[in-house]
Amino acid sequence: MATSKGANTYNRQNWEESEFPLLCQTCLGDNPYVRMMKEKHGKECKTCNRPFTVFRWCPGARMRFKKTEVCQTCSQMKNICQTCLLDLEYGLPVQVRDAALRVQDSLPKSDVNKEFYMQNVEREIENSDGTNPVGAIANKVPSDMLLKLARTSPYYKRNRPHICSFWVKGECKRGEECPYRHDKPTDPDDPLANQNIKDRFYGTNDPVADKLLRRYQDMPKLEPPEDETVTTLYVGGLSEAIEVDDLKNHFYQFGEIRSVNVVQKQQCAFVQFTSRTSAEAAAEKSFNKLILKGQRLSIKWGRSQGQQQSTKKDDEEEMSEHQRGQCRGKFFISIHRERGKGPRVSVHDSSDLCT
């Protein structure tokens, strides 16, 4: 067991020593001249319970002092920050990142199993270059979901001091000079209030992760249409500058383009592929992401080839076709398919339309 520094260092999990902590930008703070304290074997790692080198620093004015909570081996295994236990590249909880990358990291959690596993991981880390993640996360392509959910700028609200419990009771005698926050405490009913460091580390039952995953579910998505013959994408939000060639040059990477039709008046275009798969790939890669010549283009599914021919006509003409076919009785309901959008139902008095 790693409870004493002991004599036997062969094939045992030893106390950890490190030179510099593995931290994310938010934890480190905004001051480039941060002063850090180092204490060898200062505390036990919160997950593996091994004494490790504790680093402690002030992340900025009016921030609480932060210190490393888990040892460097544990954090390298999961590629997380030693203090906040969030991913080093994306700033996301372990559960979210693993869900996005579909990584099933089964760490043993019980005593000797854990130590044996850690020992092996340590050896692997030693042999690798210190800059790349080791273990299950190595060589993983960043997923779309991760990039959408990731934080782009540091979130210093995390470094604020804790709530002054005396002030909550109304008894804070320190007043202005109290270094703790005089704010109302978090609601105990809120599921985000019961977080557990072991849960956050292993990626199970993490309420913050659940919240993020739910948020991702609610993000706008582009569903492929059920009609299998549709291989056309509607591209909206075109400006004057964008031309047929620009669209061709972008979309050819997904597959052979059958045709590109730009309707300048409507500021849109229809890109038709030869195969359904290439159309789907194009949709996935471009939905809410495509920016051509500074304009963000909106991508939707178009309609099948036959129907598309009719939309090239003017709106009025289309209406009149409907009218001629369906004008009977006092009221009629016209189901009018507009370009690129779904069917729109409108009720008209027959007197308006029948000519």
Place this chain on the structure above:
Amino acid sequence: MPKIKRSRKPPPEGWELIEPTIDELDAKMREAETDPHEGKRKVEAMWPIFRLHHQKSRYIYDLFYRRKAISRELYEYCLKENIADKNLIAKWKKQGYENLCCLRCIQTRDTNFGTNCICRVPKPKLESGKIVECIHCGCRGCSG
């Protein structure tokens, strides 16, 4: 009971003039020593001790160096008897340390990064609006 005198000789002239003030300060000190610790932080309980110590030394220092109201003999008698802190007074004679609160606040060995206490930072240099009470003696700023 009156404070124990370390020397066997009687105190020099002028002693009767300062004795009542010294006695008063001693009484306050005893009070600060026996105060209960309820409602105070662990460090906060020590603050009155340091404050009174500073006050006593300040009294003697002022009498001799500023007002020149006592003789050198009496002054040195006070230092010998430890009524005033000779090390603290030695600092007060230096430029920049005239209002030093206590000797702990300039002891760099006590701090993590080998600096002085926060109370030694002059007010204009300290980010404005920040109220500091140093943990050693509760000083709110002893230079500038």
